[in-house]
Structures are given as C-alpha cells and as structure tokens.
Amino acid sequence: xxxxxxxxxxxxxxxxxxxxxxxxxxxxxxxxxxxxxxxxxxxxxxxxxxxxxxxxxxxxxxxxxxxxxxxxxxxxxxxxxxxxxxxxxxxxxxxxxxxxxxxxxxxxxxxxxxxxxxxxxxxxxxxxxxxxxxxxxxxxxxxxxxxxxxxxx
Amino acid sequence: xxxxxxxxxxxxxxxxxxxxxxxxxxxxxxxxxxxxxxxxxxxxxxxxxxxxxxxxxxxxxxxxxxxxxxxxxxxxxxxxxxxxxxxxxxxxxxxxxxxxxxxxxxxxxxxxxxxxxxxxxxxxxxxxxxxxxxxxxxxxxxxxxxxxxxxxxxx
Numbered sequence: 001x002x003x004x005x006x007x008x009x010x011x012x013x014x015x016x017x018x019x020x021x022x023x024x025x026x027x028x029x030x031x032x033x034x035x036x037x038x039x040x041x042x043x044x045x046x047x048x049x050x051x052x053x054x055x056x057x058x059x060x061x062x063x064x065x066x067x068x069x070x071x072x073x074x075x076x077x078x079x080x081x082x083x084x085x086x087x088x089x090x091x092x093x094x095x096x097x098x099x100x101x102x103x104x105x106x107x108x109x110x111x112x113x114x115x116x117x118x119x120x121x122x123x124x125x126x127x128x129x130x131x132x133x134x135x136x137x138x139x140x141x142x143x144x145x146x147x148x149x150x151x152x153x
Numbered sequence: 154x155x156x157x158x159x160x161x162x163x164x165x166x167x168x169x170x171x172x173x174x175x176x177x178x179x180x181x182x183x184x185x186x187x188x189x190x191x192x193x194x195x196x197x198x199x200x201x202x203x204x205x206x207x208x209x210x211x212x213x214x215x216x217x218x219x220x221x222x223x224x225x226x227x228x229x230x231x232x233x234x235x236x237x238x239x240x241x242x243x244x245x246x247x248x249x250x251x252x253x254x255x256x257x258x259x260x261x262x263x264x265x266x267x268x269x270x271x272x273x274x275x276x277x278x279x280x281x282x283x284x285x286x287x288x289x290x291x292x293x294x295x296x297x298x299x300x301x302x303x304x305x306x307x308x
Contacts, residue, residue, distance in 0.1 A: 046283040052202040054277065084202040138295075140280030 001104045001116055001131050008120045009102035013068070013090040016076040021066065021090055023124060030063035030127075030151075031120045032144055034087075035105045035113040037135055039071040039079035047115075047138045052085045054141050061148055062122075066090055070097050070112055105131070115139070119147050127151045154194055157268075159223050162192040166306055169194040169288040171276040174211060175204035178297050180231045182285040185298055187228075189306045195227065197272040198284050206237050209260075211269045213242050216260035220251045 002009070012022040036047065051065055058065065067089040069076070076089040092099045092113065100106040100113035107114050115135040119128040128147040130139050154160070154167070168191045172179040186193060197214075199207030210230055217226035229245050230237070236244075246253045259265060276286070280293065287294045287302070294302055 046200075046203075049200045049203040050277075050282050053200060053273070084205075138282040140282050141277050142280050145277075 001129055002102075002118065002126055004126050004128050006126045008118075008124045008126050009099070011099045011102065013092060013099060014073045015091070016073055016080045016089045018073055021088060023120075026064075026120055027124060028122050030061065030122065030148060032058075032063065032065045033103070033118040033120065034065055034067045035100060035103070035116040035118070036067060036069050037107075037110075037112045037115060039069060039075050039089075040082070043115075043136060043138060048085045048087055049083055050141055051144075052083075052087060054145075055086065058144070058148075061152075063144075063148055065144075068092055068099060068113065070100065117144065117147075119144070119151070121151065159195045159218065159227075160192060161195070161224050162190075165190040165192050166289060167192045167194065168306065169196065171196050171198035171272075171279075171281045171284060171286045171288075173197075173199050173204055173207045173284040174214060174227075174230045175207045175234060175237065176200070176284045177234065179285045180234055182287070182297050183228075183231045185303055189303070191306050195223075196276060197269045198276045198281055198286070199269065199273065200284060208269065210237060211272075212260040212265050213256070215265040215268055216256045216262075217246070217249065217251060219259050219265075220255065222249045222251055225249050 008023055010023050012020055015021050048067060065087050067087050070092050072093045073091040076091055080089050097106050097113065103118055105113045105116045115132055117130040117139055118126060121127045128151060130143055132139055168186065170193060172195065197211040199211045201208050214226050214230060217223060226245065226249060243253050246256050283295045287298055
C-alpha cells in the first residue's frame with residue numbers, strides 16, 4: 001500500500017448522500033481514510049461503530065474519519081443508517097476501485113479494497129498507514145490516536 | 154487488574170471481559186463463561202451507535218453494584234435483553250431487593266459515568282474493537298469464545 005511521505009493521491013468521490021468529497025476538502029485537518037471491503041459485513045460494522053464512539057476525541061484533535069469502499073452511494077447510505085454512524089462513507093464505485101488502486105489497497109482477485117487506514121496531514125501528505133495482516137483483523141481505534149500522537153510529536 | 158474492578162470467583166484462570174449489556178453475543182458469552190471454573194473481571198464497553206441503551210445499562214449496572222448487587226444485576230440484564238427500558242430496570246431492582254430511588258440517583262451520577270468511561274477507555278487502549286472481547290493471559294479473544302478457548306478454560 002501507499003507509504004508515509006508520499007503525496008496523497010487526488011480523489012473526488014460521492015459520499016452516502018450524493019455530495020462530493022474531494023481530497024482538496026481535507027486541507028487544514030488531519031484525515032483518516034478508512035478503507036473497508038464491503039458495507040454490511042459484520043466486521044466493518046464493528047469497526048465503524050467503535051470509531052463512531054471516539055469521534056468527539058478526534059474532532060478535538062482536528063482529525064476526521066472517512067470510510068471508503070467500492071459500494072455504491074445508495075448502499076452506503078443504507079449502511080450508514082443501519083449502524084447509526086455519522087462517519088461519512090465515500091463511494092469508490094465508478095470507475096470501480098480507482099481510489100483504492102491509487103492508494104494501493106486494491107485486491108484485484110476480489111474486486112474490493114482491503115482493510116487499511118491512511119492518515120493524511122493538513123498539507124495533504126500521507127503521514128502514516130496501517131494494514132492489518134488479515135482483513136478480518138480490525139485495526140483498533142488506539143492505533144489512530146497513537147499515530148496522531150506520533151505525528152504531533 | 155485494577156483495585157475497583159468487578160471480580161467474580163476467587164480461583165482459576167483470570168478472564169478479563171469487555172462487554173456491552175445490549176449485545177446478544179455478550180449474553181451468549183456470559184452463559185458460556187458461567188459454566189467455567191474461572192475468575193471473571195467485567196469491564197464496560199458500550200457501543201452506543203449500535204446499541205442505543207448500552208451506556209444507560211452500563212450506568213444502571215454500576216448503580217446496582219453500589220448496592221452490592223453488581224453480578225446479580227449483570228445476570229439479570231444479560232439473561233433477558235428484551236426488557237431494558239427504565240420501568241424494566243426498576244422492576245429488576247425490586248426483584249433484587251434494591252432501593253429504586255437510590256438506584257436512580259446513582260445511575261445518573263458523575264461518578265458512575267466516569268467509572269464506565271474509564272472502562273471504555275481502557276478497552277480502547279487495549280485495542281478492543283468488538284464485543285465481547287476476552288483477555289486471557291494478555292491475549293485478546295474477540296467475539297463469543299470459541300470452542301478451543303472454552304476447552305482450555307474448562308481444565
């Protein structure tokens with residue numbers, strides 16, 4: 001996957017409500033792209049539900065989360081409602097997986113993005129990344145806070 | 154293990170459990186653990202976006218604990234997750250012989266909220282991402298305990 005130190009690859013994706021979220025919109029804040037394989041899989045559901053609980057702490061540190069998957073925007077809207085999260089979910093649906101490919105988290109044989117975290121800094125550089133050994137393993141919220149501590153130090 | 158941890162049992166392997174009282178998998182894990190010769194430590198890990206009553210219930214359980222009925226209320230809540238509204242909580246208190254007015258004051262207190270939050274934070278720090286998550290010898294076991302873990306703890 002993409003490595004720390006790289007410029008964040010540009011993107012412009014529809015969120016679950018059909019509004020566009022572009023890389024340029026993330027300027028001036030810390031952003032974590034949370035790539036996940038698929039809406040409605042039980043593992044993703046837990047991941048985003050736990051992240052939801054720490055959003056106020058992240059906001060206090062000028063950091064925001066964005067889920068990214070290859071699901072369509074309408075599916076992501078339903079998924080967002082079903083798990084009660086407010087985390088924006090970005091649809092990497094068309095051309096399918098283009099952003100996942102740019103961030104090198106694309107799994108061609110399955111047609112999905114693997115589970116991964118990418119921390120982007122206020123100047124749109126990649127500051128930190130994490131990919132669990134297996135997509136079934138969920139990166140703990142503690143990793144995000146550790147990464148923010150490390151880049152602030 | 155902390156000084157104010159809720160502990161059940163005084164012998165056997167130590168199992169530290171992070172759980173959400175509205176989570177059906179936690180109810181199932183509770184049934185499995187109840188059969189095992191282990192020392193259990195319970196810590197709150199309410200995931201409110203998924204279970205809207207989770208934090209309310211965590212506070213209620215702490216309040217019951219302040220009247221010496223932590224594990225009784227724990228068994229009561231996880232034993233019937235279909236009745237978790239306030240009137241059901243008051244009924245449970247009456248059945249357990251607790252003072253309802255005191256229970257209501259306690260469960261809304263700062264001290265109880267801080268206590269639950271502290272458990273939740275310790276879980277986040279330990280990397281808990283799903284409920285239940287059991288820690289045995291410092292190793293995390295996310296989800297309902299698997300057969301091999303149950304077998305290991307049965308000895």
